[in-house]
Amino acid sequence: MVFGASGMAGAAFCSAAVRRGFETKAFSHRNPVKVDGIAGHTRLDLNDLNGLERPLLDMWPDVIVNAAAVSEPDKVDQDPEAATRINVDFPSRLAEIANHLGARLIHLSSDLVFDGSQSPYRSTDLPNPLSSYGKQKLDAEKKVLKRCPENLVVLRVTILTGNSPSGRRSVHEKMLRSISKGKRLTLFADEYRQPCSCDSLAAALVELCQKPKLNGLFHWAGADRLSRYEMGQLILDRFALPQEVLKTGERKDFAGEDKRPADLAFNLQPLQGKLSTSPATFSEQLEAMDVPDDLFPWFQENSQNPSCYVRRLVVD
Ligand SMILES: NC(=O)c1ccc[n+]([C@@H]2O[C@H](COP(=O)([O-])OP(=O)(O)OC[C@H]3O[C@@H](n4cnc5c(N)ncnc54)[C@H](OP(=O)(O)O)[C@@H]3O)[C@@H](O)[C@H]2O)c1
Numbered sequence: 592m593v594f595g596a597s598g599m600a601g602a603a604f605c606s607a608a609v610r611r612g613f614e615t616k617a618f619s620h621r622n623p624v625k626v627d628g629i630a631g632h633t634r635l636d637l638n639d640l641n642g643l644e645r646p647l648l649d650m651w652p653d654v655i656v657n658a659a660a661v662s663e664p665d666k667v668d669q670d671p672e673a674a675t676r677i678n679v680d681f682p683s684r685l686a687e688i689a690n691h692l693g694a695r696l697i698h699l700s701s702d703l704v705f706d707g708s709q710s711p712y713r714s715t716d717l718p719n720p721l722s723s724y725g726k727q728k729l730d731a732e733k734k735v736l737k738r739c740p741e742n743l744v745v746l747r748v749t750i751l752t753g754n755s756p757s758g759r760r761s762v763h764e765k766m767l768r769s770i771s772k773g774k775r776l777t778l779f780a781d782e783y784r785q786p787c788s789c790d791s792l793a794a795a796l797v798e799l800c801q802k803p804k805l806n807g808l809f810h811w812a813g814a815d816r817l818s819r820y821e822m823g824q825l826i827l828d829r830f831a832l833p834q835e836v837l838k839t840g841e842r843k844d845f846a847g848e849d850k851r852p853a854d855l856a857f858n859l860q861p862l863q864g865k866l867s868t869s870p871a872t873f874s875e876q877l878e879a880m881d882v883p884d885d886l887f888p889w890f891q892e893n894s895q896n897p898s899c900y901v902r903r904l905v906v907d
Pocket of ligand 1: 596623658
């Protein structure tokens with residue numbers, strides 16, 4: 592069972608799980624689940640936890656993957672109480688039910704549980720979240736670890752790259768959309784991340800489903816640590832778009848931005864040594880990035896070398 596199956600991580604996992612031959616039941620709220628071969632799709636608003644028990648008891652899953660979240664820090668700040676219901680109350684209740692069912696629970700968490708002052712972070716390092724989102728993710732970690740102590744993985748991941756089902760969620764999609772509207776972007780040269788491909792995350796999750804003896808709190812990410820500015824430059828390069836739209840900045844020069852964690856690189860051991868999936872390099876992640884369909888005409892007009900990107904055709 593996959594919660595958050597219409598989101599970036601959830602949809603990538605559903606595709607990988609179906610390819611692996613798992614009978615995969617998907618849950619989402621507002622958006623469809625665009626994955627062929629799933630065994631069922633249910634829309635459920637996780638604000639109402641009374642509706643949760645019935646489908647879980649009916650399906651009695653072997654493994655539950657929780658990729659549902661209010662996953663953007665700005666959205667958490669806009670309505671922290673509503674976000675707490677999805678980011679904390681829901682996983683906490685899910686862990687109780689999973690424990691009761693004897694189901695394996697794999698719950699996704701975030702690098703933003705750290706303050707960014709002492710990277711690379713091991714999963715045993717002390718968290719110190721700076722944002723409300725980071726605090727909620729840490730709170731959820733503690734609750735699920737307490738309520739489902741034996742058959743549980745909490746997997747912290749870094750910023751996700753790849754193609755989101757909406758074409759609007761991932762880093763490169765947001766960048767291309769802003770530039771297509773004529774905006775110039777300022778990206779920080781002093782904010783470091785270790786971007787993670789959602790396909791490599793999905794492959795790691797499939798392996799974790801199949802390794803019931805591997806339990807606990809782990810880190811997963813890509814292979815490369817880059818500043819936000821470097822990421823932006825490489826994305827523009829990949830699509831042969833002019834670099835002039837990008838400016839470099841520093842967090843201290845923007846009010847409030849110095850509260851963003853400076854460096855959230857991860858140490859991937861011990862998990863990396865236990866999985867056959869490899870962390871994806873940023874070059875591999877760039878290769879997998881698509882131009883969202885509705886932006887393709889704009890891309891063809893504005894790229895300095897439109898043939899650098901071959902559009903993937905989806906055959907029904
Ligand atoms: N994206 C990143 O860069 C990143 C980085 C680090 C960690 N993470 C973590 O990875 C996990 C997945 O993130 P993501 O980026 O894939 O998320 P996402 O694309 O924003 O998707 C969120 C999912 O949660 C579902 N959801 C939200 N509110 C709901 C509600 N009231 N009822 C039912 N479902 C609801 C959404 O369903 P609908 O769309 O159908 O409404 C969607 O399927 C999260 O735990 C996040 O904290 C993400």
